Amino acid sequence: MLDRISDLTPKALGGAKTLAAGLAISLAATTASAQDITLRFGHLWDDASPDGKVIAAALDAFAAEFPDVEVVEEVLSHDEYLAQFKVSAASGALVDVFAVNRTDIPSAARAGLLRDLDGAMETNAQWGEALTDTLVAEGVVDGETYAIPAFQIVTHVIFYNSAMLEAAGYESFPDTWEGLLSLIDALNEKDVTPIALGNKAAWVAADPLFSTLANRATGSDWYDRLLANEAKFTDPEFVASLALFEQLSDVGAFNADANSLDNDQQKALFLNEEAAMFIEGNWAIQPIIDGASPELLDNVGMAIWPSVPGGAGAPNAVSGGSGWLWAANADLDGEAAAAAEGLIAALTGEVAGRARLENGLMPSSSLQSTDGIEVPAMLAELSNQVGSGELTLVPIFVLPLPGGVFDVLGKGLQDLMTDSVTPEALAEKLQEEYERAL
């Protein structure tokens, strides 16, 4: 909430020595309109992370435009932030400007906790022109815009070691599901882990692997009908997508300790050339560049799931979007509200966008100029493929759905990998959880 300190008068300093009082009077006189507003700003990216560096650049740009406003950052780790957001939202104690996960936006907007940004959308050229409709839609609830995409991510990229594939007899990445299964067999015969997986926190399988795989099997139409409550998780096309994931596990696609490692460890397996592939989003590009040997870096290729037998999905679809958006507290008004909108504009503006590219990340909006920015070749390739339509972005499967579905799917995919549940039983459990939240 806002803290106003304009009441700093000599009276408030009663009893102070003359010199100090005089100093305070002069300070009060000069700062009546300066440092007048304090915005509490909550997010989940520390200073050392690439996203944290982007935020630091955006805050500098904001400070230049709004010298009167002090921004107080409140940073938590990912899981803590997700939990804290829910507690703050439930108790009506959200900070002024904050990152909000896509999955929490409908509930928060309908509870009247988020500032309606429709007016700002109309006046801010950056948002109106440079953001793609698909991204903007993530912050729209019942026709009103409540949040602005923080960035753009592609959450499914298969990073592969082409030298290992060649050694297994594959000159290029397979373009059919059967071909992929054969490749997995060939790699296993050579005692190489086909796909390094670090799924301890359950989101790696649920998003980078499953979001796009589900779309391959079900197609986007089924997904839209699911969101409209006209389709069910128990429909054969979705059960088929779970069966495909189970099949991958059954043929030995993953390391045996996949559910006790994290995503940094899956990258390490790939970088140490103990695994031929790993699957994450575009955010993994910079760590690969930083961690791979020059020889390995030359051999890193990027691919996506091939089409699947009988699948209704487009073979060029990849999961992506924003996932995290910026929003403001609905309680703000007047200058504070304008400042909050200014802060969100800075976080999604040209300076932040350039900083994202410089840090190996994708901005949420198109930039006026990329002159002088050295974009990593892999990121440029991916961005171009998305920009040119060679790859089509489809929603990150779980994000528009209630949080309970994400949780059940994450645990359920782990269960599928250990044969503790069947695809049909997991589908029923997901449907039950979904209906509970409707």
Place this chain on the structure above:
Amino acid sequence: MQAFQPTRRSLWALLAPSVLVYGFIVVVPVVVGIWFSFHEMRNFQMEWAGVANYARMAGDGDLWFVLGNNVTITGLAIFFQVMPAFFIAVLMNRKDIWAEKFVRTAVFLPVVISPVVTSFVWILVFNLDSGLLNSTLAVLGLEAWQQRWLDDPEIVIYSLTAVLVWQYIGLFVVIFLAGLSAINPETLEAADVDGASFFQTAVLVVLPQMSRTVAVAMVLALSGGLKIFEHPLVMTGGGPGLASTVVAQFAYDVSFRRAQFGYGATIAITITVLSLVTVLACLWIINRLTVRSSGETDA
């Protein structure tokens, strides 16, 4: 000098700070939790749900599964912590034990280390490829015994229990050592003179004199097993699936990952009541046994 004569008012004044703190950190959350359990959150707002959460809980197979994990951990912890700790304590109570202080320190040290730290250490021990356990088995030519200690749903709960036993056995050893110091040494000397073996002395001489200490240890092990949270969270995240999820983490996930605060509170309140009833029942049974055994001794 006149002794302080407390009045009713001064007693209340002295008690007030602790009563207030207790009320704030125990009574208020429990009352709020009970209120939450009759509500459910929709769009971040609480709506009256009656007993729906309790009805849902009764049919929630996942909840009963994770409660089973707690029961497994608790049962194994009581068996493998309390019993070995008793014999270790009796052994360490002998004055002729080698490097007594070092052994005491070594046994107790894990107790004072943060569970998060020990969990990270044991993640390294249980690592499939390069972990200390599987590597040692390989060196000993026991490759067939190598396991996916944290990834096999049939094994993971036992791996976690082993860590708990390792970490907290020292606490029970210290409790038993304290109890041993209150035992009449003449009974031990008499047993020694009569030629009793170590096992006979421990079971037939020491144990009957320490029934209350054993009761305290068992209740501590019981409550420790029911409230376990950090170890599974850090070591496995509760996985694979729900294989190593315990009730406390399940309630946390339901509340903070699914934003179902009402149902999460229902689980928490129910488990609190269940724990309380279990511990009280244990105390009652142990008291009865103790009374009977002392009655028999008197007779």
